[in-house]
Amino acid sequence: MIITEKENCTGCSACKSVCPVNAIKMLEDIDGFLVPIVDDDICIKCGKCIRVCPANKDRKSKKTSSFPITYAAINKERECLKVSSSGGIFPVIANKILNNNGVVFGCAWSEQLKAEHIFIEGHNDLTKLQGSKYVQSYIGNSYINAKEFLD
Structure with missing residues (x-):
């Protein structure tokens, strides 16, 4: 099973964290980045990993304003x-x-x-x-x- 395209994966491990059968391991790829590897023999195809993956989310803002609410602060010490x-x-x-x-x-x-x-x-x-x-x-x-x- 492919959770998301490799070039979109951030290695956040959210998919691994939600897998109910621990079918996902985070392993280093050839470039040294962590990517999810799904054990298809264990996977029950519930789709939780695909749904939680931030790379699969629609990035379009639902707000009508083009400027998001922003806060700024600095420590006085x-x-x-x-x-x-x-x-x-x-x-x-x-x-x-x-x-x-x-x-x-x-x-x-x-x-x-x-x-x-x-x-x-x-x-x-x-x-x-x-x-x-x-x-x-x-x-x-x-x-x-x-x-x-x-x-």
Whole structure:
């Protein structure tokens, strides 16, 4: 089964996360990018993977306005700005969530220097998620874990 054309796949792993029979594995292609590989012997052809795939979504805006609603912000703390990306807003929002006993998901460097998504439950781990990572990241079970926290 082909979920989407290879050139449209972002490697987000949403298809893997929704597969009810674990028929999808994310493997590196020849260029080093993660792509879904479906085991047709296990696949039950339910179509969940195709429906969840962002590459298969209609990208046309349903709004009549040509300008989407946009927000901009910058952290006022200079020290935070020095170690942050994109205006230093992430730690402000993440700290608010952690202060309310929530969890924060984000991308961190692994010990093997691979960008992979994790969740944190404490302020001490926040620095792991800060900073831009300009490579494809490994989502792993983040969608599944997030759903478990929400249920």
